[in-house]
Amino acid sequence: MRLLSLLLIACSAGAQLYDPKAELATVNGEPILEGELDIRGEMIQLEQKAYQTRIGAIRNAVAARLLDIEAKRQGVSVDKMMETQIFVDIKPPTDLEVDSFYNSQKSRIRQPLEDVRPQVEDLLLRIRQQEATTKFVEKLRETSDVKILVDPPRLTVDLTAAPMLGPSEAPVTIVEISDFQCPFCRKVQGTIGQLQQKYGDRVRWSFKDLPLVSIHPDAQRAAEAARCAGDQGKFWEYRKAMFATSNINSDLHPKTADGLGLDRESFDSCLDTRKYAPAVEADSAEAQSLGITGTPAFLINGVLLSGAVPFESFIEVIDRELERAE
Numbered sequence: 001m002r003l004l005s006l007l008l009i010a011c012s013a014g015a016q017l018y019d020p021k022a023e024l025a026t027v028n029g030e031p032i033l034e035g036e037l038d039i040r041g042e043m044i045q046l047e048q049k050a051y052q053t054r055i056g057a058i059r060n061a062v063a064a065r066l067l068d069i070e071a072k073r074q075g076v077s078v079d080k081m082m083e084t085q086i087f088v089d090i091k092p093p094t095d096l097e098v099d100s101f102y103n104s105q106k107s108r109i110r111q112p113l114e115d116v117r118p119q120v121e122d123l124l125l126r127i128r129q130q131e132a133t134t135k136f137v138e139k140l141r142e143t144s145d146v147k148i149l150v151d152p153p154r155l156t157v158d159l160t161a162a163p164m165l166g167p168s169e170a171p172v173t174i175v176e177i178s179d180f181q182c183p184f185c186r187k188v189q190g191t192i193g194q195l196q197q198k199y200g201d202r203v204r205w206s207f208k209d210l211p212l213v214s215i216h217p218d219a220q221r222a223a224e225a226a227r228c229a230g231d232q233g234k235f236w237e238y239r240k241a242m243f244a245t246s247n248i249n250s251d252l253h254p255k256t257a258d259g260l261g262l263d264r265e266s267f268d269s270c271l272d273t274r275k276y277a278p279a280v281e282a283d284s285a286e287a288q289s290l291g292i293t294g295t296p297a298f299l300i301n302g303v304l305l306s307g308a309v310p311f312e313s314f315i316e317v318i319d320r321e322l323e324r325a326e
Contacts, residue, residue: 018043041291066140093124154302163235166204171325175299180242181216185296188308209283228270
């Protein structure tokens, strides 16, 4: 297939949503700067939403263009190609599949199944068609030159005192912003392990604390304990131990310290005096100032991924950053 070059240029050179030095008003000739307003987090969230809206539309446009080019190459219409090649093996959902989906969404549908069965069947069929179309487009992209020239918003955090794992010259740095008592943070650890195995020394890892103490009362102390372990070169081992359990409490820390062979007197003193409480609280304040209020969150060279996102979501951003670094 002839290579396709899609040069999709975003409004990245347009107006900046948040500029702390921007003059927004004056009073008797004295300026009021945007940085004086307590809106940084909200503006960053708006910028992230704007990017997601833009990139979603771009991906749809890329898919439509690729399908159109392939259909013209074959000498058929897009609809005909989809009918005979993409949708041809898709079977209608069975009654059991409809029942299962309905039961999983019953609290949201709030109507008897027999009243909405045709709509559920249609929805499940459309989902399958969309999945098949996505796979078909992915194959077309493999033989096409698609360039999406939209640089996502990038957030900057202070890593001066943050633990680091991996070579300093790695082209990609991933900052995990997390809560040791968060079940979703624990869930994503398997994905992190897969990423570390896949990318090795091409990725450098860092960690920032965001204990959500209102719902995870033991998360703050766990964060402080991990930093105390870091004084003895065992931060990453302690972090692993915290995410390996769903039962974090005050009794866990001395046991974990002993299991890692830490000097207990130094560790206990560090934890009892709350040596790292200010540092953990500073991490939390920094995250919140960026509009990050939930865990886990990841910054991949500053690009935000929120939540326990799947392996493929990490791959997409990391591969793009590696290509960008070449």
